[in-house]
Structure formats: structure tokens, C-alpha cells
Amino acid sequence: DIQMTQSPSSLPASLGDRVTITCRASQDIGNYLRWFQQKPGKSPRLMIYGATNLAAGVPSRFSGSRSGSDYSLTISSLESEDMADYYCLQSKESPFTFGSGTKLEIK
Amino acid sequence: QVQLKESGPGLVQPSQTLSLTCTVSGFSLTSYNVHWVRQPPGKGLEWMGVIWSGGNTDYNSALKPRLSISRDTSKSQVFLTMNSLQTEDTGIYYCNREIGGYWGQGVMVTVSS
Numbered sequence: 001d002i003q004m005t006q007s008p009s010s011l012p013a014s015l016g017d018r019v020t021i022t023c024r025a026s027q028d029i030g031n032y033l034r035w036f037q038q039k040p041g042k043s044p045r046l047m048i049y050g051a052t053n054l055a056a057g058v059p060s061r062f063s064g065s066r067s068g069s070d071y072s073l074t075i076s077s078l079e080s081e082d083m084a085d086y087y088c089l090q091s092k093e094s095p096f097t098f099g100s101g102t103k104l105e106i107k
Numbered sequence: 108q109v110q111l112k113e114s115g116p117g118l119v120q121p122s123q124t125l126s127l128t129c130t131v132s133g134f135s136l137t138s139y140n141v142h143w144v145r146q147p148p149g150k151g152l153e154w155m156g157v158i159w160s161g162g163n164t165d166y167n168s169a170l171k172p173r174l175s176i177s178r179d180t181s182k183s184q185v186f187l188t189m190n191s192l193q194t195e196d197t198g199i200y201y202c203n204r205e206i207g208g209y210w211g212q213g214v215m216v217t218v219s220s
Contacts, residue, residue: 095168
């Protein structure tokens with residue numbers, strides 16, 4: 001199975017900060033990488049698909065990038081509504097696997 | 108519009124079998140894949156399995172021995188069955204279309220005697 005190593009597990013940040021969350025794949029997944037946002041008591045929301053493509057309705061301050069086997073989600077200027085948990089998912093091959101998650105919280 | 112809704116018992120006894128239903132609307136199960144994802148309280152997301160549009164299935168390696176996903180296309184329903192439940196299976200169970208933008212609200216399942 002493909003392992004997704006996500007870091008950091010917790011990310012204290014201030015409003016207006018630029019923040020980056022990273023996932024590393026244990027083997028080649030191409031661009032089959034998605035990012036999800038989850039707020040307390042809510043279902044996950046798709047933010048990025050195909051490693052770099054913004055999902056419908058997602059603010060442009062969110063972006064996705066890839067460098068080799070490392071995939072990143074960046075928020076260019078943090079807003080209060082961005083405080084949530086974030087997960088990566090590889091969909092290159094079954095079984096699909098999620099990263100362990102990152103809790104983005106106010107410093 | 109596209110909707111998915113999970114249903115099932117909120118409480119299951121240890122060693123018993125869990126049966127959940129995902130009822131979908133706004134799309135055909137023969138055109139889209141439906142996945143199941145679960146989340147233990149306070150923990151991360153875990154992919155459980157998928158029923159592909161063609162009817163084949165794939166499962167999480169750790170859950171495969173006790174997990175089954177099936178469907179009734181005429182009723183637009185997808186079923187999850189998992190046996191030998193333990194307390195660590197407690198959590199919220201979600202169905203979703205294509206692991207994309209459409210998710211159900213989730214159903215809380217508690218495994219307890």
C-alpha cells in the first residue's frame with residue numbers, strides 16, 4: 001500500500017500568515033493527490049485535486065504544488081475561516097490512503 | 108442535485124455486524140464510483156473501500172477480511188457491511204462520490220455493549 005506522510009500534525013499560525021502543509025508519498029503517485037479541509041462536525045471538503053487544481057468555489061489564496069514525491073498545500077494569507085483540519089489523499093491506486101492530518105490553529 | 112445520505116444503527120454490540128446504507132440521488136451508480144470513509148472520534152480520516160461504477164470493489168487492506176460493499180442500482184443505494192465489530196470501529200462513517208465534492212453528512216456508529 002502507498003503511505004502518505006503528512007506534516008506537520010499541528011500548525012499554529014496567525015491571521016495573514018503564509019502557511020504550507022506537506023505530504024510525502026512512499027511511491028510514485030503522479031499527480032493523483034487531493035487535499036481536503038474538514039471543520040468540526042462537518043464532512044470533508046475537497047480543496048485541491050490533481051495536485052494543483054483548485055476545486056470549485058475554493059478561494060484563490062489556496063494552492064497546491066508538487067516537487068518530486070512531496071506535495072504541498074499553501075494558504076497565501078491565512079483567514080479565520082481557514083482554521084480547520086487538512087488531509088491529503090492519494091488516488092493513484094487502490095487502496096487509496098489519507099495522510100494523518102494537520103490541525104491548523106490560531107497562534 | 109447530487110445528494111448522498113448515510114443511514115444505519117447508531118449502536119452496535121461488540122462482535123456483531125454493522126450494516127450501513129448510502130442512498131444517493133442526482134446521479135447514477137452505474138456512472139460514478141461511491142467510496143466509504145470513516146473517522147474515529149478525534150482522529151483522522153480512513154479510506155475504507157469503493158464500489159466502482161462497473162460494480163467491482165476494492166477495500167482497505169486492513170479491513171478487507173471483514174468488509175463488504177455492494178449496491179442496488181435500481182434503488183440508488185450502496186451498502187456497507189462489516190463484521191466482528193470492536194470498540195475501535197466506533198466513529199463517523201461517510202459515503203461520497205468519487206472522493207470529490209459530494210459527501211454525505213455522515214452517520215455516527217458506536218460499538219458498545
